[in-house]
Amino acid sequence: MEPRVRFNARIEGVEYDLLDELIGYAVRRAQLSIYEDFAATMEADEITPQRFSSLVIVENNPGISQSRLAEVMGIARSGVVAIIDGFEKAGLMERRASGDRRSYSLLLTQAGTRLLKRYKRAVKEHDERISAGLTLTEKAQLRRLLSKLGTA
Amino acid sequence: MEPRVRFNARIEGVEYDLLDELIGYAVRRAQLSIYEDFAATMEADEITPQRFSSLVIVENNPGISQSRLAEVMGIARSGVVAIIDGFEKAGLMERRASGDRRSYSLLLTQAGTRLLKRYKRAVKEHDERISAGLTLTEKAQLRRLLSKLGTA
């Protein structure tokens, strides 16, 4: 059997050269490591970072439209359709009529709210685990520095 | 026509709640913004962060095997086959016989070395652009903090 593929940020004896100097690669490295822990944490549940974010956004912006959600997530509107379809089928989200008959108001159902509560606890634990090497001050500093990245 | 999908790390008037507190989401946000700039920078070339990394790793670890490269990249061996096929077809990389007849020694061709030189310049510029809001000290700090993330 094939060993499960795992990302190791730095392999012994391998020269990374320029990659070690790039901020972009440092972020990518961290992101891959974090994703692995997220996936392992939520393995039993059918939830991804993307879907988790969607639930949180809808909970905190009740009545948001699919187009708006697509904008927040940075994906095409067609992608949101599939995500909401899945949530609706699972009974976690509801497409309710909005004033504008072209669009829906997205809302969490009771079951959705309840499940998200559990997800949030798990994700918080995961986040504390992956950032356990940092002090509170360092975490704040890291968030601050990360928020400054990207094309201005 | 559909407006091109772009990721905006923080949309006006949207509540992000927990997401604003998670280190994982901060990294994800940064990663998406960085990727957008990378893609825009390298638009004319058929190169992705993944493929660029492969070229750099092979250049600095000449003779590396596909399995080893897969390990470094954190992807399955089958995925590396397609990547190397593409590079070989483009004349950028060479599969040379190694001592072990089961495996290949990967090497950049002259053309590969030349092209990578250009890519490196472009990627460096991109990296400086996305991190232009940080001082040198802050960049070093960010790299240090990021390297501490992930399951210990």
Added chain:
DNA sequence: TATTGTTATACTCTATAACTATA
């Protein structure tokens, strides 16, 4: 027996374009 590269296959994510119903 184990490892390397390969192929076949499938699944997820995403985009684009065209459609409909509404505005």
Added chain:
DNA sequence: TATAGTTATAGAGTATAACAATA
């Protein structure tokens, strides 16, 4: 004319499993 949601479709990227050659 423009916008919201939808569908159809296609292209990456990735994984798993099985295989042949070799160790």
